[in-house]
Amino acid sequence: MSVSAIHDDHHDHGPAKGLMRWVTTTNHKDIGTLYMVTSLIMFMVGGAMALVIRAELFEPGMQFVDPMFFNSMTTLHALIMVFGAVMPAFAGLANWMIPMMIGSPDMALPRLNNWSFWLLPFAALMLVSTLFMEGGAAAAGWTLYPPLVLQTGAAFPFTIFTIHILGVSSILAAINIIVTILNMRAPGMTLMKMPLFVWTWLITAFLLIAIMPVFAGAVTMLLTDKFFGTSFFNAAGGGDPVLYQHLFWFFGHPEVYVLILPSFGIVSQIIPTFSRKPLFGYSSMVYATASIGFLSFIVWAHHQYTVGMPVEGELYFTYATMLIAVPTGVKVFNWISTMWRGAITFESPMLWAIAFVVLFTMGGFTGLMMSISPADLQYHDTYFIVAHFHYVLVSGAVFAIIGGVYFWLPKWTGRMYDERLAQLHFWLTTLSVNLCFFPQHFLGLAGMPRRIPDYALQFAEFNAWSSVGAFIFGFSQLIFCYIVIRCMSGRGEHASGEVWEGASEHGLEFNLPSPAPYHTWETPPNVH
Amino acid sequence: MKKLMTLLAVSGLAVAGEASADYALNLTEGVTELSRDIHDLHMLIFWICVGIGVLVYGILVYSLIHHRKSKGVVPAQFHENTKIEILWTVIPFLILLGMAVPATRVMIKAYDTTGADLTVKVTGYQWKWKYDYLDEGVSFFSTLSAKSNEARQLGSGIDPATVEHYLLDVDHPLVLPVGKKVRFLFTGGDVIHSWWVPDLGWKKDTIPGFITDGWATIEKPGTYRGQCTELCGRDHGFMPIVVIAKPEAEYREWLAAQKGAPIVAVADSATHQENSSDHQPEPLQTAAATGEARSPAPAEIAEPLTQEGAMTLGKEVYESHCQSCHQANGEGIQGLFPAIHGSQVVQGPVAAHLQLVLNGKPPLMASFRNILKPQEVAAVITYQRNAFGNSTGDLVQPADIAAH
Numbered sequence: 001m002s003v004s005a006i007h008d009d010h011h012d013h014g015p016a017k018g019l020m021r022w023v024t025t026t027n028h029k030d031i032g033t034l035y036m037v038t039s040l041i042m043f044m045v046g047g048a049m050a051l052v053i054r055a056e057l058f059e060p061g062m063q064f065v066d067p068m069f070f071n072s073m074t075t076l077h078a079l080i081m082v083f084g085a086v087m088p089a090f091a092g093l094a095n096w097m098i099p100m101m102i103g104s105p106d107m108a109l110p111r112l113n114n115w116s117f118w119l120l121p122f123a124a125l126m127l128v129s130t131l132f133m134e135g136g137a138a139a140a141g142w143t144l145y146p147p148l149v150l151q152t153g154a155a156f157p158f159t160i161f162t163i164h165i166l167g168v169s170s171i172l173a174a175i176n177i178i179v180t181i182l183n184m185r186a187p188g189m190t191l192m193k194m195p196l197f198v199w200t201w202l203i204t205a206f207l208l209i210a211i212m213p214v215f216a217g218a219v220t221m222l223l224t225d226k227f228f229g230t231s232f233f234n235a236a237g238g239g240d241p242v243l244y245q246h247l248f249w250f251f252g253h254p255e256v257y258v259l260i261l262p263s264f265g266i267v268s269q270i271i272p273t274f275s276r277k278p279l280f281g282y283s284s285m286v287y288a289t290a291s292i293g294f295l296s297f298i299v300w301a302h303h304q305y306t307v308g309m310p311v312e313g314e315l316y317f318t319y320a321t322m323l324i325a326v327p328t329g330v331k332v333f334n335w336i337s338t339m340w341r342g343a344i345t346f347e348s349p350m351l352w353a354i355a356f357v358v359l360f361t362m363g364g365f366t367g368l369m370m371s372i373s374p375a376d377l378q379y380h381d382t383y384f385i386v387a388h389f390h391y392v393l394v395s396g397a398v399f400a401i402i403g404g405v406y407f408w409l410p411k412w413t414g415r416m417y418d419e420r421l422a423q424l425h426f427w428l429t430t431l432s433v434n435l436c437f438f439p440q441h442f443l444g445l446a447g448m449p450r451r452i453p454d455y456a457l458q459f460a461e462f463n464a465w466s467s468v469g470a471f472i473f474g475f476s477q478l479i480f481c482y483i484v485i486r487c488m489s490g491r492g493e494h495a496s497g498e499v500w501e502g503a504s505e506h507g508l509e510f511n512l513p514s515p516a517p518y519h520t521w522e523t524p525p526n527v528h
Numbered sequence: 529m530k531k532l533m534t535l536l537a538v539s540g541l542a543v544a545g546e547a548s549a550d551y552a553l554n555l556t557e558g559v560t561e562l563s564r565d566i567h568d569l570h571m572l573i574f575w576i577c578v579g580i581g582v583l584v585y586g587i588l589v590y591s592l593i594h595h596r597k598s599k600g601v602v603p604a605q606f607h608e609n610t611k612i613e614i615l616w617t618v619i620p621f622l623i624l625l626g627m628a629v630p631a632t633r634v635m636i637k638a639y640d641t642t643g644a645d646l647t648v649k650v651t652g653y654q655w656k657w658k659y660d661y662l663d664e665g666v667s668f669f670s671t672l673s674a675k676s677n678e679a680r681q682l683g684s685g686i687d688p689a690t691v692e693h694y695l696l697d698v699d700h701p702l703v704l705p706v707g708k709k710v711r712f713l714f715t716g717g718d719v720i721h722s723w724w725v726p727d728l729g730w731k732k733d734t735i736p737g738f739i740t741d742g743w744a745t746i747e748k749p750g751t752y753r754g755q756c757t758e759l760c761g762r763d764h765g766f767m768p769i770v771v772i773a774k775p776e777a778e779y780r781e782w783l784a785a786q787k788g789a790p791i792v793a794v795a796d797s798a799t800h801q802e803n804s805s806d807h808q809p810e811p812l813q814t815a816a817a818t819g820e821a822r823s824p825a826p827a828e829i830a831e832p833l834t835q836e837g838a839m840t841l842g843k844e845v846y847e848s849h850c851q852s853c854h855q856a857n858g859e860g861i862q863g864l865f866p867a868i869h870g871s872q873v874v875q876g877p878v879a880a881h882l883q884l885v886l887n888g889k890p891p892l893m894a895s896f897r898n899i900l901k902p903q904e905v906a907a908v909i910t911y912q913r914n915a916f917g918n919s920t921g922d923l924v925q926p927a928d929i930a931a932h
Contacts, residue, residue: 060688060695062680068762068861135864141759147736148719148761151892153864235737241720242735276597278607306722307733308714308740311639315632322624329620330613336588337612341604343597354592361584365577372627374634375570377730378555381722381757446552447726449757452765454680456696457689458552 014518023118026110027518028095031117033412035092036405038121040481042084043398045128047474049077054436054470057463062454070453071139072131078142082259083166084124086393089401090262091117091173094201096412098177100509100516101195103186103525108179116172123165130155130162141451143252144219146233146244150226157227160219167212174205174212181205186508188527192283195507199286200265203293207254207261210297215251218244242307249300257296259393261289263360263400264331267353270407271335273506274350275342281334288327288334295324305376314373321371325364332361347500348422352403355430356396363391366441381451384444390437395430402429402480410495413487414515421483428476435469556726559748559773563729565634573627580623638730641743644711648702652714652721652734652756653894655763655852659702662713666786669899671848672766673697680766681856696753699848701770705779706749714740718894719761725754725771733758746773762861763852833906835923842911845904849896850912858916864892869916878922881909882932902926 015021015030025031052073056064065073095113099106107113130137135153138144144159152159181202185194194202221232222244231237233244264285272279279285302321305314335357344350366388370376379385410416439462444450448459455463486492495514503510508527512520557567595601649660656671672680676695679686688694704710714723716736724731728744731754746752754769774782833841847856850868854860858868868874873881885905888895896905903926913920 061684061686062682064682066682066762066861067765068864071759071762071764134862139761145720145759148759151719151761151864235735240738242738275595276603277605280607281613282607284608284613306731307735308738311636314635314639318631318635319628322628325624326617326620330617332584333616336584336591337609339588339591339595341591341601341606342595343601343603344592344595345597354588357588358585361581365581368577369570369573372569372573372631374566374631374638374730375573377638378566378570378726380731381724442553445555447556447754449724449755449765451759452755454688454695454765457694 028107032092032096039089046080049073054467058467067453072137104184109176119169127162167216174208177205186524196268197265200261204261211251211254218247249303253300254296266400266404270353277342280337288330291327305373318373349407356399359395382444383440383448387440410499415487415492425479432469432472558727566729645708647711649713653717655767670698698770709745721760722758724757727752838907838910842907845908902929
């Protein structure tokens with residue numbers, strides 16, 4: 001402990017007091033908390049928008065909102081959930097956990113870290129404020145396809161500016177994470193010893209750096225098409241509307257892996273802990289993640305099977321997309337093999353992880369079906385697709401995040417959450433999510449297009465079920481808010497350092513006291 | 529506990545597989561060879577997924593039941609097995625290969641538009657379809673039926689259950705012959721739309737400035753319904769597609785009626801809606817009149833409109849071409865679509881009003897020069913200037929349009 005002896009006289013042990021602590025903080029734990037809280041707030045905002053959608057779709061006929069506002073709701077719901085809820089949640093988990101998991105005292109670039117967080121609430125605020133602008137918020141879907149998006153009113157430049165700011169924020173966070181992982185590991189923490197969560201984030205961060213500039217470029221081209229007379233996407237001026245779709249999905253497809261790879265990481269931390277067994281096939285997990293990351297760049301046009309690509313293009317994207325099933329399958333098999341002959345217990349984090357494996361696999365199956373381009377000529381832009389991506393994003397990404405929060409909340413706050421309430425939260429959520437999204441498979445196959453505010457009578461029954469499921473799902477999350485706030489305000493049983501039986505075997509973070517002190521691993525641990 | 533979930537998921541899938549068309553749980557087999565191929569492909573992948581699912585979920589559930597700590601199990605410590613890892617990489621790859629072969633075959637078939645017996649051009653507009661029978665010179669617009677349109681307004685007070693084919697009915701359906709290879713050409717008039725009739729087995733985007741294509745040989749006479757499937761703005765959900773397939777002879781009859789039809793057709797659509805249950809489409813204007821609206825035949829111009837006639841026709845045109853943006857009450861939508869009521873343009877000089885309708889206002893408003901005929905433009909302008917609380921008293925004549 002020679003290092004701390006030298007600095008004894010001016011060692012800053014605790015956080016600053018008052019509100020300025022949060023504005024000026026460079027501490028990875030503070031910034032992690034800021035990200036997580038922002039994410040939770042945006043999750044509720046985006047969820048409220050989903051409930052507007054589901055309320056309107058509860059029965060045939062237009063009951064509550066104008067179709068234009070309905071379209072704004074689907075657009076903002078997606079943008080907020082992707083950029084405001086899921087990505088910040090992962091950034092929050094990365095900030096909290098990566099330094100503790102690799103034995104580093106903080107992130108490598110703490111001031112940059114502060115900046116990349118504080119861009120976020122302003123961008124989110126601006127996006128929500130477009131709802132009150134003349135002409136309403138953007139209503140062309142989160143994909144912002146031209147020429148339709150060029151019909152947006154005053155909200156148009158603000159929506160694009162929001163995307164620019166969010167992009168900067170993501171890129172800065174990604175740079176910070178890569179630099180931290182590659183430079184700040186404790187002695188003995190070789191790359192192939194890193195926890196899977198760290199690995200998945202490392203690959204995700206590279207994806208982010210590669211794709212966010214493409215998206216920023218594409219939307220900037222929209223901006224110049226609208227205001228400066230260019231014709232990138234306007235056929236009358238020699239451009240091509242489908243070019244935008246290629247650019248968007250070159251960003252968009254890796255982006256959906258940005259939303260799922262860290263989830264794989266979280267689940268790979270939880271399952272071994274509660275199976276009391278090491279993760280099965282660690283190195284194949286790493287290679288599978290890297291393969292998925294690579295494949296994500298070469299499959300983008302499977303979102304565009306109906307735009308009239310040459311048949312060779314259709315077939316290439318079909319084959320490439322089908323390949324993703326192989327590494328994804330490897331991951332699922334590895335998780336199940338980890339549980340096999342383990343000594344499993346069913347605390348809340350494990351319940352979420354198991355539900356993730358089951359339901360994400362469901363989304364994987366429908367994804368495989370959609371990869372077959374001729375079949376997708378039917379599935380494309382129907383509720384079958386809506387069901388698919390909600391299975392992978394809600395019961396995939398969101399379930400993993402919630403599971404991760406239950407897993408590490410005692411470490412962060414030093415308090416155990418209320419297990420009975422948490423189990424109630426789990427069962428309500430899991431059943432209602434299935435009630436909400438499972439019938440949507442049938443709706444899509446029976447012919448209901450997505451993004452419509454009203455529908456023909458034969459779709460009424462399943463839509464009613466789906467809406468009931470959505471409302472139960474939405475309101476169940478209030479239980480989650482209560483559980484989290486209860487722990488954060490220092491109520492509940494004290495948690496031990498290890499938190500979960502045998503967890504110290506599975507991660508450095510469980511070798512620290514609970515709550516984790518403001519500064520950890522000032523002296524790096526020795527990893528054997 | 530997870531067993532329940534798994535059972536739910538698996539049994540749900542099984543239901544989907546066995547479901548007949550009556551329950552509308554599964555993809556339709558459709559009425560073309562291609563749609564059946566696609567359906568079969570869909571079922572093949574589906575059953576492969578069910579098979580894998582039963583295996584994977586079965587092992588998971590077994591493990592969750594038998595490998596619990598509460599049963600006193602001592603956890604094993606194995607963490608890799610190269611043989612099995614290679615096996616579960618190679619086997620899925622082989623399954624994929626097996627799926628890729630039929631997929632390739634069907635996709636190549638879907639793209640083979642050669643040897644068509646007739647060609648129909650489909651143009652997507654906000655929020656209607658235009659059909660051009662290219663070799664026949666017949667052309668018309670197809671919009672949501674008036675009854676559905678009335679019922680779907682916010683707070684209309686009409687129960688959708690009382691409307692036949694709610695949101696899936698149009699004023700002028702597309703009529704096609706059975707047993708003939710029909711080639712479709714698709715393009716967009718303003719934004720991207722997508723033309724989808726599930727019974728034909730596919731959908732195709734209509735992209736402004738570009739032409740895409742597709743084909744169908746319908747095997748059974750009948751009425752097949754579909755919808756726009758690419759978000760195209762406010763009324764995306766309200767531009768259905770109706771295809772009526774008829775035996776060759778009846779199709780020929782229908783076609784002949786279209787060609788000989790009088791030009792006034794648009795005004796008939798109200799009466800048509802009253803007895804639309806038999807779904808006999810009304811005769812429509814010929815393409816000669818629509819396509820060449822720019823230089824109309826002298827006979828058309830010579831027919832002056834009466835104030836009453838202009839108001840009736842104008843109302844029809846307004847309802848099918850203007851109302852979805854400017855609203856039924858003429859109040860528009862603030863910030864997007866200006867109100868007709870009290871509008872500076874409408875109450876100002878006729879010439880400026882005419883210019884706006886003929887040239888449109890990009891990117892929001894289409895140019896109606898080639899969409900409407902002169903007497904329709906004259907009528908709708910007359911209507912706008914004398915309805916919604918406007919009272920200029922102007923009567924615009926088709927001859928005035930020719931001057932612009």
